Amino acid sequence: MGSSTESRTSPIPPTASFLTSAKKSITAGKSKPRCPFCAGCHFPSMCESVQDPRQRCEIVRQNKLCFICLGHHKVSQCNSRHRCHTCQRKHHTSLCTNGQHSDNTSETSVCSTNTGQPANPVHGQPAIPTTSNSTDTASLSVTVPMPQNTVCLLKTAITTVRNGTNSTKANVLFDEGSQRSFITEELANTLAVQSYRKEDITVSSFGAQCQLNRQLNRQVNVAVVNLITMTGQSIPLTVLVVPRIATPLQNTVTFNVAHLPHLHYLPLAHPLNADKEFDVSLLVGADCYWDIVGDAVVRGDGPTAVESKVGYLLSGPTPTTTGQFLISTNSVMMLALTQREFNLERFWDLESVGVTPVDNSSDNVLDQYTSSFVTRDLDRAYVARFPWKPDHPDLPSNFTIAKQRTRQLVKRLSKNPDLLKIYHQIISEQEARGFIEHVDDQSGPQPGVHYIPHHGVEKDSTTTPLQIAFDCSCRQSSLSPCLNDCLLIGSPCDNDLCAVLVRFRSHCFGISTDIEKAFLHIRLHPDDRNYTRFFWLSDPTDPSSEFCVYRFKVVPLGATSSPFMLNAVLRYHLEQYKSMVSHDMLSNLYVDNVITGCDSEQVSLNYYRQARAIMGDARLNLHSWSSNNTVLTAAAVKDNTAENALSVNVLGLRWVPESDKLYLAANHPSLLIIIL
Numbered sequence: 001m002g003s004s005t006e007s008r009t010s011p012i013p014p015t016a017s018f019l020t021s022a023k024k025s026i027t028a029g030k031s032k033p034r035c036p037f038c039a040g041c042h043f044p045s046m047c048e049s050v051q052d053p054r055q056r057c058e059i060v061r062q063n064k065l066c067f068i069c070l071g072h073h074k075v076s077q078c079n080s081r082h083r084c085h086t087c088q089r090k091h092h093t094s095l096c097t098n099g100q101h102s103d104n105t106s107e108t109s110v111c112s113t114n115t116g117q118p119a120n121p122v123h124g125q126p127a128i129p130t131t132s133n134s135t136d137t138a139s140l141s142v143t144v145p146m147p148q149n150t151v152c153l154l155k156t157a158i159t160t161v162r163n164g165t166n167s168t169k170a171n172v173l174f175d176e177g178s179q180r181s182f183i184t185e186e187l188a189n190t191l192a193v194q195s196y197r198k199e200d201i202t203v204s205s206f207g208a209q210c211q212l213n214r215q216l217n218r219q220v221n222v223a224v225v226n227l228i229t230m231t232g233q234s235i236p237l238t239v240l241v242v243p244r245i246a247t248p249l250q251n252t253v254t255f256n257v258a259h260l261p262h263l264h265y266l267p268l269a270h271p272l273n274a275d276k277e278f279d280v281s282l283l284v285g286a287d288c289y290w291d292i293v294g295d296a297v298v299r300g301d302g303p304t305a306v307e308s309k310v311g312y313l314l315s316g317p318t319p320t321t322t323g324q325f326l327i328s329t330n331s332v333m334m335l336a337l338t339q340r341e342f343n344l345e346r347f348w349d350l351e352s353v354g355v356t357p358v359d360n361s362s363d364n365v366l367d368q369y370t371s372s373f374v375t376r377d378l379d380r381a382y383v384a385r386f387p388w389k390p391d392h393p394d395l396p397s398n399f400t401i402a403k404q405r406t407r408q409l410v411k412r413l414s415k416n417p418d419l420l421k422i423y424h425q426i427i428s429e430q431e432a433r434g435f436i437e438h439v440d441d442q443s444g445p446q447p448g449v450h451y452i453p454h455h456g457v458e459k460d461s462t463t464t465p466l467q468i469a470f471d472c473s474c475r476q477s478s479l480s481p482c483l484n485d486c487l488l489i490g491s492p493c494d495n496d497l498c499a500v501l502v503r504f505r506s507h508c509f510g511i512s513t514d515i516e517k518a519f520l521h522i523r524l525h526p527d528d529r530n531y532t533r534f535f536w537l538s539d540p541t542d543p544s545s546e547f548c549v550y551r552f553k554v555v556p557l558g559a560t561s562s563p564f565m566l567n568a569v570l571r572y573h574l575e576q577y578k579s580m581v582s583h584d585m586l587s588n589l590y591v592d593n594v595i596t597g598c599d600s601e602q603v604s605l606n607y608y609r610q611a612r613a614i615m616g617d618a619r620l621n622l623h624s625w626s627s628n629n630t631v632l633t634a635a636a637v638k639d640n641t642a643e644n645a646l647s648v649n650v651l652g653l654r655w656v657p658e659s660d661k662l663y664l665a666a667n668h669p670s671l672l673i674i675i676l
Contacts, residue, residue, distance in 0.1 A: 157269035163191035178285035195221030229309035262300025269311030392486035402451035424540035470558035490564025507597025518592035
């Protein structure tokens with residue numbers, strides 16, 4: 001079989017290139033690891049002597065090893081932050097039963113540990129279940145009938161990638177059609193890569209006539225890794241960090257490539273192994289392609305070999321010996337987007353809002369949170385803990401930046417003495433009402449203490465011209481976590497807005513009320529209060545006076561978990577009552593508003609009295625009552641709980657109780673659209 005060779009190399013043992021996956025191993029100047037299962041010199045995940053995860057779990061239990069890192073200590077004493085590479089749960093990858101059949105359970109999990117206690121993230125609290133940040137993947141593939149006994153190879157390689165002292169084998173795809181180079185988050189985490197900036201990219205699909213700027217514009221991290229050549233040379237690659245690069249490439253080739261005459265003695269970049277898939281973890285685009293790929297090309301009866309600094313890259317049609325007509329499915333583009341960026345299913349759900357059944361999947365999360373994190377004081381007020389993320393990073397004190405930002409705030413407010421006075425009055429009122437408390441210990445940065453900066457937000461209101469906003473997303477540095485990074489947002493558990501509005505309009509008499517300062521009436525557990533410290537002037541008449549320290553005694557409004565905590569407490573409280581009113585409030589509660597209705601004046605009045613009594617038992621006050629029922633309105637005026645405005649806000653719409661009409665404000669300030 002003839003072949004033309006444009007470049008010759010010295011004879012070495014033959015290798016072959018295949019679309020296969022590489023086994024990852026990290027070499028950071030450490031000695032060869034010893035397997036805890038068979039005492040062999042290999043990584044635990046590669047143990048072939050003991051392959052059953054349950055047998056491995058039993059060995060770990062008998063030897064009293066850690067189920068997270070396989071070290072000689074208890075799970076509760078483990079400092080490792082690594083998770084299973086397969087299911088992302090808190091156990092060692094070698095112990096994962098993901099994909100294993102079990103007769104006893106349909107849930108994928110690791111064998112239970114012998115600690116008898118769940119992992120405690122903070123203050124000995126049990127971690128509540130987290131909803132995984134699922135990734136929606138959209139794949140564009142081309143299914144092409146190939147000539148008989150033929151498949152097509154792409155330029156792939158398995159080579160070493162390094163970052164500092166960390167290195168690992170990576171599955172590399174060379175693609176001149178890509179303008180940039182990419183690395184998966186998994187490989188970036190393995191190498192402990194640190195990004196040095198962010199970059200906006202716009203993704204367009206195959207065959208699209210225009211870019212999907214609005215839907216698929218996203219910001220990604222930019223980092224640098226080093227590709228190691230056959231001679232040990234280090235080639236820096238500027239890469240964009242993405243969740244996934246492509247769907248795994250399929251390998252339908254056996255060992256026949258190694259026997260092609262024109263490939264004999266060529267050091268191929270993709271060594272031979274028997275794996276069926278090649279999961280791309282690094283894509284080298286046109287920006288770095290020619291720093292690695294050379295000019296020499298070797299052609300023959302089969303794939304073409306192109307010289308590179310990591311070995312010869314094979315691409316093109318490849319003969320097989322299957323004797324079948326092959327259907328080749330090649331991945332053209334794979335797009336991975338997190339749930340919050342773009343969710344096509346959620347987009348179509350807008351068409352059926354209020355029609356589809358309610359998803360109650362968050363009920364278990366609420367139940368477990370309230371059973372472990374919610375208690376009541378002697379005066380019947382509710383006390384809630386922060387829902388900390390399991391294994392969250394250590395929270396810095398933010399002492400310096402909080403102090404600097406507060407000093408800058410005072411400097412701005414001092415230019416308007418009236419605003420400075422109002423600002424101080426708000427803080428004094430919050431202290432008098434028990435929302436915040438003075439802290440005597442005012443030493444510098446210390447563990448278990450976190451400071452939050454704050455600022456004023458001017459409002460177009462005669463009663464409240466200024467509101468204080470607390471920045472729980474403040475970071476000590478770009479690499480430091482903030483308070484919101486360490487807290488769980490919680491599952492969405494609000495009632496369906498459309499259903500609430502429909503029920504509201506189905507009654508003869510509409511009723512609207514809300515809980516007065518709801519967040520400030522849910523007390524924060526004492527163990528979490530030091531994470532909500534803030535500075536303010538010791539003498540408000542002297543802007544240059546020393547700062548004193550306060551901390552929250554209640555749930556701060558700026559915390560990302562505050563809405564979930566409030567909703568969990570309110571639902572737990574209402575479920576304690578088995579009355580028609582409590583059940584109705586539970587169904588028509590939206591954040592801190594109750595939007596409902598009744599069909600008679602007497603029933604409306606009874607609803608008013610019972611609802612106030614139920615919420616009063618939790619030291620919560622229902623105020624701003626509005627209704628087109630004059631009997632209820634008169635009772636609310638007498639109790640000083642009535643809304644004085646002629647129109648009220650009902651879930652984003654304006655409701656005029658006197659005429660019982662809903663209005664939607666249009667773009668033009670003088671135009672209102674009557675809904676019903």
